[in-house]
Amino acid sequence: MARTTPHDRPLGDGMPLYRRIATELLDELRDGTIPPGERLPGERQLAEHFGVSRETVRQALQMLRRDGLVATDRRGSHATLPGKPRETPVSLGFPIGARCATRGAVARATVTWETPPPGHAEALGVAPARPTLVHRYWSASADGRELRTAVTSFSAVVLAEVEELARYRDRADGAAAAELRRAYDWMRRAGLTLHHRDTITRIAGTPSVRVTRRVHDQYARPLEITELLVDAQQDALVYEFTVPAAV
Known part of the structure; x- marks a missing residue:
């Protein structure tokens, strides 16, 4: 059984806190705050963002994984919601100051x-x-x-x-x-x-x-x-x- 902290107790409406956090995170994924395919912040950052424990965040992510809305690999978790692809930013050449190939250069x-x-x-x-x-x-x-x-x-x-x-x-x-x-x-x-x-x-x-x-x-x-x-x-x-x- 997952550990329960004082912050993880069910709310007055009977909804577990982790489910509410999963819903709020899902809303941010859908409104583009975290675009499709973008890596999610780590559990610690999400816990600070929502003002809950890391265990609550972990349970919320598990719920979203079960529903196929979040996927996790060795680089972390990312949203798998269908949606408009992020606009690809201008590709920056490396290093700064590298000149484009020109005749004689x-x-x-x-x-x-x-x-x-x-x-x-x-x-x-x-x-x-x-x-x-x-x-x-x-x-x-x-x-x-x-x-x-x-x-x-x-x-x-x-x-x-x-x-x-x-x-x-x-x-x-x-x-x-x-x-x-x-x-x-x-x-x-x-x-x-x-x-x-x-x-x-x-x-x-x-x-x-x-x-x-x-x-x-x-x-x-x-x-x-x-x-x-x-x-x-x-x-x-x-x-x-x-x-x-x-x-």
Whole structure:
């Protein structure tokens, strides 16, 4: 028999609390608060959201699983309700600053398994001197007037949850080319909601700027940090992107 806490006792109308929570969660799934296919928050987050115990949330999820409204796999639980698919957000290329292939432009990218650069370990919550996956990107415009270099360090969290990134550990020799352009798509497909914070700093006395991107997920866990250095050799930097029309 499931353990019953004081918060789990039947309500005045005789409905068990877990059934009411299941109904409220189902309403949020149906109104799109949690879209079809989106991974649900963990039991602790749901318990805090509804103001009940984790056991109550667990019972509510079990009820929804029995009814085929929620499915659970190794990455967590997600809604299986039929509904309008979520609008696919604009796919972000990785790393920040990576240029589209243009005639005459050159670029290369590699990965290594090493201690992250100074400042990265602290941002990612990585213990000092502990190695992680580090990605390096370099590109130059056709006329050589604009150079871009980016260094990215990944956290243990993202390497544990994103299989496509984890595979690079065994080939992170710093020599072979590394194609991580779809890294953000891989993260989203693993059920991670990506929150980007970009800081742009002009480097005094030079035509260069530094862009620092920090990415965390819906649980505020750090996923990666990238430092991009752009040597533009000009007074203005232009970033161009296209947002597709909604269908």
